[in-house]
Amino acid sequence: MKFGYFDDLNKEYVITTPKTPYPWINYLGTEDYFGIISNTAGGYSFYKDAKLRRILRYRYNNIPIDNGGRYFYINEKGNVWSPTYMPIKKELDKYECRHGMGYTKITGELNQLESNITYFVPLKESCEIYKVTLKNNSTQKKSFSIFSYLEFCLWDAQDDMTNFQRNLNTGEVEIEDSVIYHKTEYRERRNHYAFYSVNSKIDGFDSDRDSFLGLYNGLNEASVPLQGKANNSIASGWHPIASHQLNVELDSKEEKTFIFILGYVENNKDDKWESLNVINKTKAKLLINKYSTKEYVDNALKDLKNYWNNLLGIYNLEHDDEKLTRMVNIWNAYQCMVTFNLSRSASYFESGIGRGMGFRDSNQDILGFVHQIPNRARERLIDLANTQFRDGSTYHQYQPLNKKGNAEIGGNFKDDPLWLILSVTAYIKETGDFEFLNEETIFGSDPNEKGTMFEHLTASFNHVLNNLGPHKLPLIGRADWNDCLNLNCFSEEPGESFQTFGSGEGKIAESLFIAGQFVLSGKEYIELCKEIGNFKEAERAQKHIDDMINAVKEYGWDGEWYLRAYDAFGNKIGSNENEEGKIFIESQGFCGMAGIGKDEGLVKKSLDSVKKYLDTYYGIVLNQPAFTKYDKNLGEITSYPPGYKENAGIFCHNNPWIACAETVIGRGERAFEIWRKISPAYLEDISEIHKTEPYVYAQMITGKDAVHHGQAKNSWLTGTASWNFITITQYILGIKPHYKGLMIDPCIPKSWKKYKITRIFRDIKYNIEILNPNGVEKGVKEVYINNKQISDNIIPVYDDRSEINVKVIMG
Numbered sequence: 001m002k003f004g005y006f007d008d009l010n011k012e013y014v015i016t017t018p019k020t021p022y023p024w025i026n027y028l029g030t031e032d033y034f035g036i037i038s039n040t041a042g043g044y045s046f047y048k049d050a051k052l053r054r055i056l057r058y059r060y061n062n063i064p065i066d067n068g069g070r071y072f073y074i075n076e077k078g079n080v081w082s083p084t085y086m087p088i089k090k091e092l093d094k095y096e097c098r099h100g101m102g103y104t105k106i107t108g109e110l111n112q113l114e115s116n117i118t119y120f121v122p123l124k125e126s127c128e129i130y131k132v133t134l135k136n137n138s139t140q141k142k143s144f145s146i147f148s149y150l151e152f153c154l155w156d157a158q159d160d161m162t163n164f165q166r167n168l169n170t171g172e173v174e175i176e177d178s179v180i181y182h183k184t185e186y187r188e189r190r191n192h193y194a195f196y197s198v199n200s201k202i203d204g205f206d207s208d209r210d211s212f213l214g215l216y217n218g219l220n221e222a223s224v225p226l227q228g229k230a231n232n233s234i235a236s237g238w239h240p241i242a243s244h245q246l247n248v249e250l251d252s253k254e255e256k257t258f259i260f261i262l263g264y265v266e267n268n269k270d271d272k273w274e275s276l277n278v279i280n281k282t283k284a285k286l287l288i289n290k291y292s293t294k295e296y297v298d299n300a301l302k303d304l305k306n307y308w309n310n311l312l313g314i315y316n317l318e319h320d321d322e323k324l325t326r327m328v329n330i331w332n333a334y335q336c337m338v339t340f341n342l343s344r345s346a347s348y349f350e351s352g353i354g355r356g357m358g359f360r361d362s363n364q365d366i367l368g369f370v371h372q373i374p375n376r377a378r379e380r381l382i383d384l385a386n387t388q389f390r391d392g393s394t395y396h397q398y399q400p401l402n403k404k405g406n407a408e409i410g411g412n413f414k415d416d417p418l419w420l421i422l423s424v425t426a427y428i429k430e431t432g433d434f435e436f437l438n439e440e441t442i443f444g445s446d447p448n449e450k451g452t453m454f455e456h457l458t459a460s461f462n463h464v465l466n467n468l469g470p471h472k473l474p475l476i477g478r479a480d481w482n483d484c485l486n487l488n489c490f491s492e493e494p495g496e497s498f499q500t501f502g503s504g505e506g507k508i509a510e511s512l513f514i515a516g517q518f519v520l521s522g523k524e525y526i527e528l529c530k531e532i533g534n535f536k537e538a539e540r541a542q543k544h545i546d547d548m549i550n551a552v553k554e555y556g557w558d559g560e561w562y563l564r565a566y567d568a569f570g571n572k573i574g575s576n577e578n579e580e581g582k583i584f585i586e587s588q589g590f591c592g593m594a595g596i597g598k599d600e601g602l603v604k605k606s607l608d609s610v611k612k613y614l615d616t617y618y619g620i621v622l623n624q625p626a627f628t629k630y631d632k633n634l635g636e637i638t639s640y641p642p643g644y645k646e647n648a649g650i651f652c653h654n655n656p657w658i659a660c661a662e663t664v665i666g667r668g669e670r671a672f673e674i675w676r677k678i679s680p681a682y683l684e685d686i687s688e689i690h691k692t693e694p695y696v697y698a699q700m701i702t703g704k705d706a707v708h709h710g711q712a713k714n715s716w717l718t719g720t721a722s723w724n725f726i727t728i729t730q731y732i733l734g735i736k737p738h739y740k741g742l743m744i745d746p747c748i749p750k751s752w753k754k755y756k757i758t759r760i761f762r763d764i765k766y767n768i769e770i771l772n773p774n775g776v777e778k779g780v781k782e783v784y785i786n787n788k789q790i791s792d793n794i795i796p797v798y799d800d801r802s803e804i805n806v807k808v809i810m811g
Contacts, residue, residue, distance in 0.1 A: 001688040013695040015097040018085035021691040023066040026099040029121040039097040041084035042069035049401035050352030054157035073225035076144035083108030083115030087219035101308035112138035122300040127263035136250035152182040158353040171240040180242040196242035199259040204230025209239035318756040323681040335721040336368035349714040356397040363419035368722030392463025414477035417460035421521040429737040471555035474514035478504035484646040486635025498636035510566040516590030561609040562587040589657025619650035621703040643706025650701040652720040656727035663731040663747035668777035741796040750775040765803040781811030
């Protein structure tokens with residue numbers, strides 16, 4: 001069942017009912033100021049850090065779901081309704097939500113009064129704009145009042161929802177003209193405030209929540225909109241909000257537009273005050289005046305659309321499959337930008353307080369984002385490297401506001417360092433910026449511990465070598481990619497964190513996933529060393545890679561698939577010898593991508609086992625058989641019911657690893673089948689089952705052992721976005737950045753006869769046509785550049801050309 005449709009021309013998903021199976025959201029903002037907005041205007045905003053600079057209050061796990069956001073109420077002769085459906089929930093004569101690239105438009109109409117609201121964050125600004133257009137579609141004059149409403153968070157989102165003995169006493173606002181300024185804690189250590197304005201004379205306001213709602217009322221029965229008159233309340237302590245009242249008259253067919261601005265301002269410490277206890281509003285007034293007219297707001301929205309058109313034009317596919325093209329050209333690339341910006345911090349499943357920017361997460365996000373804005377990827381790589389220690393270990397997370405490692409979570413997730421090799425080499429392949437290896441960095445968030453980016457890569461490589469277990473396989477530490485496989489935790493008490501309890505310093509438990517990751521990233525490290533002429537280091541690294549390959553073959557092969565790990569007592573995990581959890585997806589994916597044992601047929605055998613034991617209608621589950629009882633020696637993975645999350649759920653993040661591995665052995669048909677199964681555009685028709693948005697990937701789909709097989713959870717902020725973009729664009733469609741140019745190496749279904757790709761690479765436009773006349777899955781027979789045949793499948797970078805035409809014939 002569908003709840004909307006794709007508008008590919010405008011790069012929008014159009015939702016036609018407010019009653020979606022779950023709130024379907026979008027993100028506002030591209031750099032520092034961000035917002036989450038649902039199809040009924042729920043959500044919140046923050047500046048840089050969802051935990052420490054939360055602007056709007058939002059209550060997770062609420063009843064009803066998605067209650068609280070950027071709301072408007074209309075009172076027309078006592079008939080009160082919300083043009084975004086929520087919070088009043090009165091049935092509308094017309095409803096439509098259009099989620100676009102960095103903006104959302106919601107249309108609601110009742111009794112021939114139409115409201116169109118466009119929400120967006122202008123480029124390079126610390127504010128969001130709500131352009132509200134009200135139109136009288138009737139033949140009679142209409143008179144009504146519109147009330148805005150939003151609720152301020154007291155900045156620190158965690159403290160805001162816990163420290164009530166303080167917070168109910170600190171709330172402060174100022175009201176000046178049509179602007180409500182939120183200045184809680186500005187009197188002391190803070191130098192920032194928020195404001196909510198409208199470009200019109202107002203007929204009333206409220207800034208105290210209880211006065212606006214009524215103490216025992218919900219948002220759906222707010223007393224001010226129901227009575228049709230603002231109370232002009234001024235918050236002092238308790239709960240600061242911002243609400244404007246506008247009395248509007250519209251002749252038949254007339255429309256009026258109002259511009260509301262929610263903004264964030266920082267002042268210098270010595271320039272905080274205009275006068276005693278009166279905040280300096282200079283920056284706020286400049287912002288308000290800048291966007292005071294409809295024309296300027298429309299131009300800002302146009303600039304935002306052009307920004308996204310340019311970014312999405314860097315990789316463009318022409319193919320007969322419209323679902324494939326919309327994912328490649330629009331939605332997957334868009335999601336990659338969102339995950340790059342926010343890592344796993346703030347979504348409708350991530351509360352914004354528990355996770356900052358993950359080291360593992362952000363490095364993977366860069367892989368799918370780096371082609372869009374390489375300079376921002378470069379900046380992020382420096383931030384990440386700065387949280388790595390000189391021995392190669394890393395902080396697992398850092399806070400985006402101060403860019404320092406998160407000591408509460410700590411480190412010792414032993415896959416973390418290797419992701420830096422993959423992301424840095426991806427950046428250099430994309431840009432040709434070898435000088436980046438000499439970039440000065442620091443170690444351990446300590447300004448006195450200086451180094452270079454190349455030293456970080458070497459430390460990452462050596463970290464594995466210095467942390468090998470009894471089988472000469474990498475130690476797992478607290479966990480590897482699978483945060484829930486905790487082999488050194490042994491938790492027996494409820495509430496203990498599986499990721500931080502215990503020392504995590506075991507010297508026995510080993511990871512086959514990290515072994516495959518080491519070989520894959522090690523090959524990238526070796527290739528980079530050769531490119532920069534460091535052949536001695538390349539030779540040293542190759543010896544260790546060979547040793548690891550031999551160790552995997554000797555101790556990591558179980559007969560039909562790769563083992564997953566050895567536990568803290570030296571017992572096999574992911575073995576046919578086990579009663580439960582006989583086979584896992586992760587090691588099959590990364591050992592396969594690394595080509596370990598490919599020539600001996602090990603990769604093919606393991607992938608055949610994945611299809612035989614792990615594949616389902618909705619995707620590949622993480623392990624089988626599912627664990628049916630808790631095992632302290634394995635950790636959190638066994639705490640989930642069968643079929644959920646890491647316990648035999650379909651983890652969309654690692655499904656593409658299997659697809660990539662399939663291309664290593666040339667099975668394009670199977671690779672695309674795997675990619676297609678979890679691609680949201682192909683799941684739109686079963687949205688009532690899938691539940692989450694049909695335009696972006698989710699982290700997890702419930703597995704075949706679950707009660708509700710096929711339900712998705714944790715949409716938007718997931719490494720699934722980056723890995724699926726890499727899988728389809730590089731491994732299947734076959735356009736891979738290389739140090740010397742663009743490598744063309746498709747691995748596709750036999751039925752694909754042709755497709756075209758436009759790729760902007762190092763400021764050159766490559767028009768690539770790929771022909772498959774003989775219906776093969778892999779293999780490049782001929783390559784032509786501007787009608788001249790070349791002998792290689794790497795298209796070089798030409799300094800004297802801005803556009804190159806490439807024809808590739810497979811065979």
